[in-house]
Amino acid sequence: MGERTASAAELHRRAVAAYVAAGGEESVQRVITAVQGLSRRLDQWYAHQLADLETTPGEWAVVAALAKDGGSLTPSQLAELTNVAPSSMTHRLDKLAERGFVDRTPDEENRTRILVRLTADGWEFFSLAIRGSDVVESDVLQDLDDDERGELARLLEIVIARLDDIEA
Known part of the structure; x- marks a missing residue:
């Protein structure tokens, strides 16, 4: 006979028990373990959603950063906000521009800088x-x-x- 798979609640109880046995405070471990479990499960769901939308988590991070800012950001600012190297940001911006989600324009105040903003299609994608x-x-x-x-x-x-x- 095969073993039954433990429920999420049972896995949570086991994790808390292990942390408490190692010296953790039970009430703290219940909260932290629950938050970690929720985060992990939501991250799995979001990964599936992004795959269905044919978008990488890195591209989504750029779209979300621009939407939350509500204006324009430089590629360097976006790289810092999303914790990636500038070269990776350039690649992400190229992909998003190909899809029509962002546009890049010279900064009026400093022509050596580029500003990135969501297009109408980018906002629609974010909303969807x-x-x-x-x-x-x-x-x-x-x-x-x-x-x-x-x-x-x-x-x-x-x-x-x-x-x-x-x-x-």
């Missing part, structure tokens, strides 16, 4: 991807009401702020 993600993300959170979602977001924002404080 976000709407697709929102369906899955809403399903993941469906058992929480609006107040609980707000509280979860508030608590996670506190944790993120603490990480920012530690890094500073």
Whole structure:
């Protein structure tokens, strides 16, 4: 007879138990292990979504950075924001320009610099991807009401702020 595959909840309990046995505080390990598991599962789903959209995670990082900025960024700024070498950024921008998602124009104030911005097609692509993600993300959170979602977001924002404080 074959062994049954452990559920996500069982894997979570085992991981927490291992970390606690090694000296970790149970309440801390429950939270951190849950956040890591959620992140890993969402990353897997996002990877499938990007493959369906015929986009690499690196290209998506550029589109998302430009959308979040809302304006124009230099290739160097994009490379820094997405943690890649400038040569890799050039390749990503070439691919995105071929698809009509970005355009590059000389900076009016400094003609030696190039500015990159999303085109109308780039914004439409960003919107399409976000709407697709929102369906899955809403399903993941469906058992929480609006107040609980707000509280979860508030608590996670506190944790993120603490990480920012530690890094500073």
